[in-house]
Amino acid sequence: MVLHIPFDNSYAQLGSGFFTKQSPEPAIAPSLIAFNLPLADLLQVTGNDRAEMAEVFSGKQIPAGADPLAQAYAGHQFGNFNPQLGDGRALLLGEVLGRDGKRYDIQLKGSGRTPYSRQGDGKAWLGPVLREYVISEAMHALGVPTTRTLAAVATGETVWREGGLPGAVLTRVASSHLRVGTFQYFAARGETEALKKLTAYAIQRHYPQARGALELLRAVRDAQAGLIAAWMSVGFIHGVMNTDNCSISGETIDYGPCAFMDQYRADQVFSSIDRMGRYAFANQPKIAVWNLAQLATALIQQLDNPQEAVEEATAIIHAMPSLIEVEWLRLFRRKIGLETIATGDLELISDLLQVMSEGEADFTNIFRALAEGTAVEQFKDPTGFEAWQSRWMKRRQVEQNAEAIMQASNPVYIPRNHKIEEMIGTAVAGDFTLFERMGQVLQTPYVEQDGAEDLRRPPEPNEVVRATFCGT
Template sequence: MKLVHTYADLGSTFSSHVQPQPLDTPELVSVNQDIVQLLSCADFSEEQLAQLCNGEMIPEGGQPVSMVYSGHQFGVYVPRLGDGRAILLGETEGSDGVLYDLQLKGAGLTPYSRDGDGRAVLRSTIREYLCGEALHSLGIPTTRALCLINSNTPVYREQVETGAALLRVSESHIRFGTFEYFSHTRQLDALSQLVDYVVERHFPEWTDADDKAANLLSEATRRTAEMVAQWQAVGWCHGVMNSDNMSILGHTIDYGPFGFIDGFNAVHICNHSDWHGRYAFNRQPDIGYWNCSALASALLPLLEGKEQAEDLIKQYPSFFSKKYASLLRAKFGLSSSKEGDSQLFDEVFQLMHDERTDYTIFFRALGKPDLQDLFIDRDRFNSWSNKYEKRIAQEPSSLDEIIKSMSQVNPKYILRNHLLQIAINKAENGDYSEVNKLLKIIRQPFSEQPEFESYADSPPDWAGDLEVSCSS
């Protein structure tokens, strides 16, 4: 594996050179074979992968740096953040011809660690490793990871835990907050240089355009809106949609207190630290828009004016609505849009909200005879079901064809928090088998997997007591 260092080449204004601080006695927890193939590193031994993930072995051409950025955290602007526990090793070309960042997470102190220790713990690293793969398998743009290690290094959180590290792989780790940093510190030459870098690397067709910043804002707005629509459609909560956690490419990044919804609750808050519910499930679309506004404000010095910025981000609601409506129609087995569809959807969502019906199980059972068993108020459900059956009868496809199409967009297997917790508990006791079993299961979310049928069941009662926070 050979690396280039295009981001490090931007200079010390954009990042700080730093060396990884290896963990003690690194132990390989899991290897993502899909990423092994993508990065053409099948000849690496397990020992070499562990060394790579531990920062002991820097591939040829690597130039480790931590990136500076700022951002709005829970709506409050923080003027300087940066990679507090992440180190970008460099970039490498994948087998698909795309240039990918390789970033260590949990590799030790950086100039941006603030009061932190630069470390990650095993539980949070397992969560990010598995959820990146879960969302990718659901067709949602996301960062992913090559491998994951555990160690004997003690890390102090609410209790003493073991230090772990992740080798994260992404097309970019540039955030909305990266642009905010250079704009709000009035480093406008650097802001322009950053736009040029993103365009040259990801959108070379705009290289000679006069309106690169406008194009980038429009594209980021569209991608963000569509990504959030995909989150909503599968019932997934990010938990910390700060502007420094928003990728300029519209990819899901920075997994912390995320969670798939079990019993449907439109106002579900997955982050125990989010006391005011800023990032509740039903607020994610609006927060995506808010973050695009923050990006527009940051890019304003490179745009024609405030009116142009406002016109560009005003596209967000239509981008979101169009994508979300398309996804919902597919989930309900509808190939076309008809008057009354929105009311039909809203009615059953309200029923599910009132009864806390399991979101994933409902959609997987939609169109099947036992669907009514998911509801207590049978009369209310039957009233809705009769309307739904009449609507389905207007479709050109047969019911069998419709059910088949729905099974290809409504997952059977999702990464529920209680499944993650079981895997974490075992891993903390040295048994990594459940981590790798979950990795196998979530890679085929739409398939029937008889040997793993129980992993599609409703969560146990104790799952309701699980809490995840920004430290998760």
């Protein structure tokens, strides 16, 4: 069956100042590694010719209806503003309307240089492509808002980083690729009309109930607050929360130096480029607030009386920490089997996290073990936990469905860092068995599966991943 993608493009109509149109660089010898059939069905993408899919999703062949373009945006990177970033190794092929009535971007990552590549080659190597495929789809299955992956293709090329590595292209699907940095791009240039145009487009596409720039700000705040709380509930550390990686749709975007915690530590950092801990696990809520403040600064510049809007924008931003805390508390209550609300719940949860930190306990396995009644076995010295457990058992006496709530709220499986590294290593050697197996198991992360014990196991001391790296 011939590949058909029902493109219905809207971003390309905004005008040349928003992007640069260009074609991807043709891959030398593309071969399809993986194709996400359930996602393809949602997007109404049809076809089963693997050779054709390899050509299309590597950039060698441009499908009918596509309108390839590299988007322009700016961004704060580790707190430092860069007025021009943009898609340096990505091209938006176009958009489709899914079976659910929602609009989705289809974007190639690693398809070659663009005007925004600066000194980069615009390519991706196999490791980050497989990493994003597995983690983004796992996040979706965990119930965390996220961009997703439609396809992974090997290009047959060698990509040069520290040495030669096999090249690949990822096809990313997103509700959009509008970022805080997209608004900053036009605000920094004083291009007020373009900023108004972008704001109207964002409202129409994502938040049609919003009336104007400040209501858009409030809607993005609420979406981001929910996202950050969801990250924290599964022990996810994004690693590079720059404003150009902050999606206004409230989806997780950019799976570069991200990781899931093994042992619980509030100050845990994995990203090799985050030397000061700016984006550590516990810092993610306040960085989300900081990013929202940058969006507010950009948005109010289009208003007739921006100074008058500062007070309202400030109030919107200042409400964000409490919104994150409320959602965080709701999710963590469920992780310990609570649906009712009591005054001491925050202290109870915080004390458990402290016990876990002191006992070097595995974040994912402790919460799942609570559901299974085996948590005490997770500690070398269970004294602190046993004291906490007696308080918890007393608190949960009023709950009717504690076990079921915990089973549904605590995954058995996450994309463990050491297994991701092992998966990349075997794939580079030509064996995709672990990649395929992880993808299969992580489709249902809340259900224990026979033969998947190794995907649940924390790393041995010699397997611990201490640093993760951006794929550029």
